[in-house]
Each structure stands twice: as structure tokens, then as C-alpha cells.
Amino acid sequence: MSTSSDQVATLSGLSAAELRGAGELAARFPLTPNAEPATAASHAEIMGDLTFGVAHTDHMVRAAWTPQEGWHGHRTEAYGPLTLSPAAAVLHYGQEIFEGLKAYRHADGSVWTFRPGFNAARFAASARRLAMPPLPEEDFVGSLAALVAADERWVPDAEGSSLYLRPLMIATEPFLGVRAAHQMEYLVIASPVGPYFAHGFEPVSIWVAQDYHRVGPGGLGAAKTGGNYAASLLPQQDAYDKGFEQVCFLDAATSTQLEELGGMNVFVVDADGTVRTPALTGTILEGGTRSSILQLLRDAGRTVREETIVLSELLDQIRSGEVAETFACGTAAVITPIGRLAGEGFDVTVADGRPGPVTTELYTALTDIQLGRRADPHDWMYRIV
Ligand code: COI
Numbered sequence: 001m002s003t004s005s006d007q008v009a010t011l012s013g014l015s016a017a018e019l020r021g022a023g024e025l026a027a028r029f030p031l032t033p034n035a036e037p038a039t040a041a042s043h044a045e046i047m048g049d050l051t052f053g054v055a056h057t058d059h060m061v062r063a064a065w066t067p068q069e070g071w072h073g074h075r076t077e078a079y080g081p082l083t084l085s086p087a088a089a090v091l092h093y094g095q096e097i098f099e100g101l102k103a104y105r106h107a108d109g110s111v112w113t114f115r116p117g118f119n120a121a122r123f124a125a126s127a128r129r130l131a132m133p134p135l136p137e138e139d140f141v142g143s144l145a146a147l148v149a150a151d152e153r154w155v156p157d158a159e160g161s162s163l164y165l166r167p168l169m170i171a172t173e174p175f176l177g178v179r180a181a182h183q184m185e186y187l188v189i190a191s192p193v194g195p196y197f198a199h200g201f202e203p204v205s206i207w208v209a210q211d212y213h214r215v216g217p218g219g220l221g222a223a224k225t226g227g228n229y230a231a232s233l234l235p236q237q238d239a240y241d242k243g244f245e246q247v248c249f250l251d252a253a254t255s256t257q258l259e260e261l262g263g264m265n266v267f268v269v270d271a272d273g274t275v276r277t278p279a280l281t282g283t284i285l286e287g288g289t290r291s292s293i294l295q296l297l298r299d300a301g302r303t304v305r306e307e308t309i310v311l312s313e314l315l316d317q318i319r320s321g322e323v324a325e326t327f328a329c330g331t332a333a334v335i336t337p338i339g340r341l342a343g344e345g346f347d348v349t350v351a352d353g354r355p356g357p358v359t360t361e362l363y364t365a366l367t368d369i370q371l372g373r374r375a376d377p378h379d380w381m382y383r384i385v
Helices: 022-026 040-047 089-093 116-129 137-150 226-241 288-299 311-320 357-370
Strands: 059-066 070-078 096-098 101-105 111-114 162-171 184-193 204-209 246-250 258-261 265-270 275-278 304-307 323-330 334-343 346-349 381-383
Touching: 022 137, 059 137, 070 137, 089 162, 096 116, 096 226, 101 137, 111 137, 111 357, 116 137, 116 162, 116 288, 137 162, 137 184, 204 226, 226 246, 258 265, 258 275, 265 288, 265 311, 275 288, 288 304, 288 323, 288 334, 288 357, 311 323, 311 334, 311 346, 323 357, 334 357
Parallel strands: 204 246, 204 334, 275 304
Antiparallel strands: 059 070, 059 184, 096 162, 101 111, 101 162, 111 381, 162 184, 246 258, 265 275, 265 323, 323 334, 334 346
């Protein structure tokens, strides 16, 4: 596999300035309010103790697709269980895609989301790879706006908290033959969350999986689909059992190059200030946070390289001090310093196990933009409420 500085970002999506207003797009998903929303007491209890991905809000968004009708039945309704045939294709062949975004409460009470056009474009790209019908990008953004407007009381305002939005598409056709299904359902659910890692902005320890791969060349690695995460679960569990918080995967072709963690991209900061991340070779998910970090670094005039990162070279560079910091990033995890990198036969500490200055500066810049505390020159923030 070549060094791939020519393999640059493929997704950008519509910026906030190019999207129609949230009210207009949300109206595409009319609301039938939940007749039994959470009580004020249960809402207060949940919002007072936010852990990642546990709670859900009062509503969800839905739409359905068939070849005859296209996308139809757009609506916002009470959150609740789905009725699904046990023969539904998603349950057998994993024809499924999803996304992850957050809605942030700003100091003036307004609610915003970050680069929804990017996630809309990635959702459409994932759909194409999984032989599913792409959802029009403004319907995707409208669905987020409709859900956040219906569930506005669930957008927290505590530092480090947000309303996590989880759009997904599943193949619902009851058919056991192996082919692309002819019935789909699109859903969005939401969950008020605190930091993905309970300890917040503190370094995590990473186990590098050498016996397992997440994806292979020509596979689903560039798509956000459940199977890639399923492939990460056993190595992730092994990593936990060894006392590590996350697992890092190497490329399947040579088992020598860093790809990504179970659900996050990875970056390396050299002592000379250059920042590097594995190039998008088709086996790595193009993260919105990854893309935004690259832009912030370029804005700041730093040298940035998307290229092959060979594990053995990285270990030498960490030991010699040529590499000063490493960090992971994703919507859920934001930017998380990596303090320790270990695998069979090696165990190295990075930046003395503390958050490094470049990692900290990026975390501050990104979260300041997301929380409306600094200028947003690329029109990343999209106002919903
Ligand atoms: C995200 O960062 O939003 C992700 O999708 C990663 C993980 C929680 C699945």
C-alpha cells in the first residue's frame, strides 16, 4: 500500500450556509407528540447524571422506502419499540448503516449541530456501499432538526454534555435470500450524553490488535455500518481484559500500518509540530472530527500529512521523542489523548501519559466552535432551535 498523500478527503457535504433553514427542513417530518413523555422528575434525574448512550428522549423520527414509493411516511413520533419481522434482512445479513452527531446548547440557550451536511453526505455514501437507497441530504438534516425541536428539553447545557443523535437505516424486507432488500426504514433516535470516556479529557490506553482486523481491502471499512463495529468487539473486549480502554487496528493486507480504533480515527503529532493521520485508503472511516481537525491545523499553518503510518516506525519515533503526542478523535469521543500504546512485545508511554499541548489546543478550538465560543469561519455550525 503506497503512502497516500494523494488520497485526500472525499466528503465535505453542504455547509450550514448552503442548507435551508432548520424550521423549513424539520417540517418535512411532522410531529405527533408523545402522549406519555418522561415526567419532570425522571427527566431531571436523567439530566443530572449523564453517561454515554444510556438514556433516550421522548421522540424518534421515521421514514420508509420501497422501490415503488421511494422515501415516504416521514414523521416524528413517540420513541418506542419497532415491529419487525424475524425474517427482516437486517437481522440476517446486516444491511444497516448509521451516523453519529451531536446537538449543543449555546450560552444564549440556542441549539446547534456540527456539520450535519458532512454526516448527510457520509450517510449517502454508506448507503451506496451497502446497496441501500440514499436519503436526500436535506431530508437527513431535516430529520435531525425535527427531532431536536421535538426533544429540545433533552439538550443538556453542562460542560462536556450534548444531545447525541443517532440516525440509522435498516433493511426491513422479510426475505431470506441474499440480495439487497426492497424495504428500508430510516430512523433517528437521540440520547443526552456526557463524555464518551467517563474520565473526560484524560489520556486513554490503547492495545494494538495484531491477530484481528476490522476490515479488509475492498470491504466496508469506509462505510459506517454495524458489521465493522461487530468485528471490533472481540478485540475490544480482549483489550479491556488486558486493562486497556480501546483497541487500535492495523491494515489487513500487511498488518504493519495503523488504521483506526474501534470507533475513532487516530493522529500523531511530531516533535517538530507536523501532524499526521492515516490516509483514507478505503479501509478507514472518514470521520467528521478527523476532517475538521485537518482543516483547523491547515488554518493554523501547520504541516499536515495524510499518509501511511507504520507501527514499528511509530514506536521508534515515540521512544526517541520524535513523536510527541498521539490522540484519537470522533464525534462521540471528541478529541482524546492517547497516553499509552501497547501490543504483543511492546508497551510505550506517550507524552509522559499526559495530554499534550497540540492535542489540548485542538480540543479547545473544536469545542469552542461547537459551543459558540469562537468564530466559525467554515460555516460548520447549523442552528436548529
Ligand atoms: C461516533 O463517534 O459518533 C461514533 O459513531 C463512534 C461510536 C460511538 C460508535
